Amino acid sequence: MNQIQSIDSQYELDFFDAYSYHHSIVKNRGGALSIRSEIHLRKLIPSRNMHRFYRFKIEPDLLGxxxxxxxxxxxxxxxxxxxxxxxxxxxxxxxxxxxxxxxIARGYVPVAPAKAL
Structure with missing residues (x-):
């Protein structure tokens, strides 16, 4: 059963959690803690054969x-x-x-990141 009400489960796979924003805490090069953020969006319009995704991820780089x-x-x-x-x-x-x-203004809907297989 799909846990996200805004997406019709007829067109959505059921391996997502109910959260669309994922955080994890990581250590950067200097040893300081920072937050790694990840956002997943989808746009599904079966009548137009449109099945798109958009992902954002913020990560620390090697230069600080x-x-x-x-x-x-x-x-x-x-x-x-x-x-x-x-x-x-x-x-x-x-x-x-x-x-x-x-x-989101163009019709994308937040979904949770896929669980690791």
Missing amino acids: GFQLIRNWGRIGTFGQVKIEYFSDNRAALKRCRCLQAQK
Whole structure:
């Protein structure tokens, strides 16, 4: 049974949790703790044969900054990847929220990251 009410379970796989925003705490190069964030969005319109995903991930990089990794494409493919670099986590999170709002306005729906197999 699909746990997300906004997605029709007829078109959605059932391996997602009910949360769309995933955090994990990691240590950066200097030993300080930081938060790694990941957001998954989907857009499913079966009548138009549209099955798309959009992923955002914020991770610390090796130089002490942060990178926003964007991955998008058709569900079932690897899609395309774009990486943006930021000096601090706040700037990366601000950009991520802006992009997330744009995608939600275009019909994407938040879903939880897939569990590891």
